Amino acid sequence: MTPGSVSKDREALQAQCSDRQMEPTLSPRFITYVRDHLMDRGMDPSDLFLSCGLDIDRCDEFDKPLPVPTVCRLLEGAARCSDNSTLGLDMARSYHYEASSLLILAVVSASNVAEGIRCLCRYDRFVDTAIETRFDFDEHHAEFAHRTLANQGVEARQLNEYLSAFLVQALGTATRRQMPIIEASFTHADAGNRAALEAFFNAPVRFGTAENMLRFDSAFLRERFYTSHSLLHDVLTQALRTYFGSKHSGQGIVDILCRELIRVGGDEAVTLERIAERLAMSPRTLRRRLADEGYSFQEVKKMAREKRAKYYLSQTNMPLSEIAFELGYSELSAFSRAFRSWVGQTPQAYREHSATLLRP
Incomplete structure (x- = not known):
């Protein structure tokens, strides 16, 4: 191979890599969450999954990740076929912890709320590349925010509400305390379910904001997790680092x-x-x-x-x-x-x- 051909191959490789779509994706575990929720209510989800081009049995966390529009279409379709406008909230309430991903197990095995949220922010960028998170706090207030990287026109309401509600539900389960939320906000418009959301979060809810956010009393960050398991947490975070840091x-x-x-x-x-x-x-x-x-x-x-x-x-x-x-x-x-x-x-x-x- 001549130096010129090496240079051309290198340029071609660089152009190919530069043009990668790098489409943001979500964990295939969302298939499990929707499937379990519908089956718990006596519904056969097969037709819904087929219409979304999904294999209902391919939901292991190391299966191929899912494009954001596919997950959003699945959630919105599940809301319609179950006639449930608050599907995201209800999925969070009825979450099957025995079906948790490695990441969720790592989060709830942390020592307290602050460490659990830090673990989520640190590793979710590998599991769900389409979700950006932000975690800030001072001596009075704390904020956890998330934003889904989706193209314009993708309906992400159920996904947004599920992600916020799931965090509240998981932290409440781990601490045995209700999260002291001051305000919840969402990027999507009010779809007529404000009352249900405010009852769940026990706080005012805003819509049409730049990010989905939970603002809460920072004292809650010190609450211990009754699900804490230091050895399990170390093993799981090391496994996440090893796997996602490898080719x-x-x-x-x-x-x-x-x-x-x-x-x-x-x-x-x-x-x-x-x-x-x-x-x-x-x-x-x-x-x-x-x-x-x-x-x-x-x-x-x-x-x-x-x-x-x-x-x-x-x-x-x-x-x-x-x-x-x-x-x-x-x-x-x-x-x-x-x-x-x-x-x-x-x-x-x-x-x-x-x-x-x-x-x-």
Whole structure:
């Protein structure tokens, strides 16, 4: 093989990797949760799963992950066929803990609420790549927020309500206490079930917010888990680190790293060490896995910036100058030159082309 052919192969590989869809996904365990909920109510879910293109028996947590629209379609379909507008809440109330994933077992085996939520935030990015989480607190109040990465037009109401309600239910089960919620909020519009939601959360509920969020008394973070099991927690978190930090997980490290770099934003100062810590792996492991896929950390940073630019241009109405600033460029002209070198089009031309593809 000549040096020229090596260079061309390398360029082709980089172009292929740069064009990966990296579609955000959710755990196949959602199949189990919906199936069990419907069967508990004497319903045969086979036709619903068939209409969603899902195999009702393929729900092991290491089966192929599910696209967000598929899970949302499954949940909304289950709500319709069971004539239950509060399906998400009811699924959370009747959750089968014997069917828990490794992650949920790791969460409830932690020592207290704060450690359980930290465990969820740290590892859910591997299990559910479509869910972004945020956990902040001060001496008075705490906030846990989540946002589902779904394209416009995907109905995620049941999913949003299930995820918030499940956390409340799980923490209440582990602490034997009702979570002292101050306010709950959701990204979707009010669907006429405000009263049911406020009764469940025992707090006011807002709709149409930027993220799904639970705001609660920070004193609750110190509540111990009666389900705590330090040995089990250590074993499970080590298993999660080992599996998701290995190439056998089926998740390419370039895709994982791109998603994480997109999450932290356009901070040029972000380091491999910082990202490795967020991914719960050592810097040495991250470097080795990148080398296995033929990439350096700096190359993936550039790739993540390109993907983030494409997302802003195709999925938002942000002005080009604002996009440039978000990506770390001091001038729009510098962003335009960089984008043209990546894609072969100006940012405006790319935006216009993307808009034509989205039209019915």
